[in-house]
Amino acid sequence: MEKIAVLIKQVPATESVKIDPKTGVMMREGLAVEVNPLDLHAIEEAVRLKEDLGAHVTAVTMGPPAAEKAARFAIAMGCDEGVVVSDRAFAGSDTLATSTVLAETLRKLGPFGLILAGERATDGETGQVGPAVAALLGFSVLTYVSKLEPREGQVAFERAVEGGHERLLAPLPALAVVVKEINVPRLCTLAGKLRGKRAEIRFLSAADLDLPAGRLGLTGSPTKVVRVDYPQVVRKGRKVSAAENFDGAMAELGQFLKNLGLEGI
Numbered sequence: 492m493e494k495i496a497v498l499i500k501q502v503p504a505t506e507s508v509k510i511d512p513k514t515g516v517m518m519r520e521g522l523a524v525e526v527n528p529l530d531l532h533a534i535e536e537a538v539r540l541k542e543d544l545g546a547h548v549t550a551v552t553m554g555p556p557a558a559e560k561a562a563r564f565a566i567a568m569g570c571d572e573g574v575v576v577s578d579r580a581f582a583g584s585d586t587l588a589t590s591t592v593l594a595e596t597l598r599k600l601g602p603f604g605l606i607l608a609g610e611r612a613t614d615g616e617t618g619q620v621g622p623a624v625a626a627l628l629g630f631s632v633l634t635y636v637s638k639l640e641p642r643e644g645q646v647a648f649e650r651a652v653e654g655g656h657e658r659l660l661a662p663l664p665a666l667a668v669v670v671k672e673i674n675v676p677r678l679c680t681l682a683g684k685l686r687g688k689r690a691e692i693r694f695l696s697a698a699d700l701d702l703p704a705g706r707l708g709l710t711g712s713p714t715k716v717v718r719v720d721y722p723q724v725v726r727k728g729r730k731v732s733a734a735e736n737f738d739g740a741m742a743e744l745g746q747f748l749k750n751l752g753l754e755g756i
């Protein structure tokens with residue numbers, strides 16, 4: 492295995508991502524960012540394979556120029572190089588347009604024997620990008636991967652499925668979407684952080700990719716967010732205190748349940 496790629500996404504460092512109700516687009520302004528936590532397992536696995544097999548590992552991210560920070564972090568963890576694919580033409584990309592750009596980038600940077608991705612991004616959370624990139628490249632698609640062992644022309648792997656694990660073999664080249672249990676991501680060492688800080692990050696734009704404008708950004712995105720609704724949480728509960736008058740409280744509770752038609756339960 493000579494070349495391995497790992498897909499990483501920079502995400503808001505919060506669980507409470509808001510969607511603009513008018514445009515249906517994620518509101519990312521002013522939010523602190525981090526590498527998608529599940530992608531740390533993909534980076535760790537790529538670096539372990541590098542250490543075992545001597546492969547060269549490239550971390551690839553599509554995002555704003557600031558995603559350079561994510562590429563530097565991947566290098567600090569042990570990847571050899573970082574590539575940021577960034578262009579205003581990519582704005583508004585849905586998962587298909589994102590996967591199209593990533594697949595074309597990987598085609599340009601490759602050939603890769605193995606590509607690793609996280610299970611899902613904590614902001615978009617579709618889990619579509621890994622399998623979509625594999626399909627666009629014509630690679631074997633390995634999902635829910637909890638163990639990986641590349642061999643000559645093949646990869647042995649385990650899939651975490653309900654109630655156990657499946658053991659399978661697939662032909663290379665392959666793209667593996669890994670789950671948390673595959674490994675424990677390492678902490679960056681000081682030497683790693685310095686390497687990440689000093690590394691030259693490669694930037695690619697739409698002009699570097701052989702893709703027609705119609706496949707990029709909003710025009711290349713068949714998904715249309717028509718409306719976004721948040722569920723309204725309306726609490727109609729009533730507090731009944733039994734501390735001072737137990738019988739009275741029980742009677743009140745009984746009447747409350749009766750009014751709801753729940754007295755027989």
Ligand SMILES: Cc1cc2nc3c(=O)[nH]c(=O)nc-3n(C[C@H](O)[C@H](O)[C@H](O)COP(=O)(O)OP(=O)(O)OC[C@H]3O[C@@H](n4cnc5c(N)ncnc54)[C@H](O)[C@@H]3O)c2cc1C
Nearest residue numbers: 498553583585586589608609611612615616617618619620
């Ligand atoms: C109609 C529509 C409009 C949108 N408009 C915008 C917009 O204007 N701006 C915006 O920022 N987002 C926008 N998005 C969100 C954007 O499509 C997703 O962030 C992106 O496609 C990735 O999908 P996901 O977050 O569900 O990733 P998942 O499929 O859950 O990610 C799985 C794995 O794929 C890899 N991966 C995912 N994304 C990337 C990436 N960018 N680079 C490298 N690896 C990656 C990672 O390994 C990740 O763990 C829009 C989405 C829709 C549906």
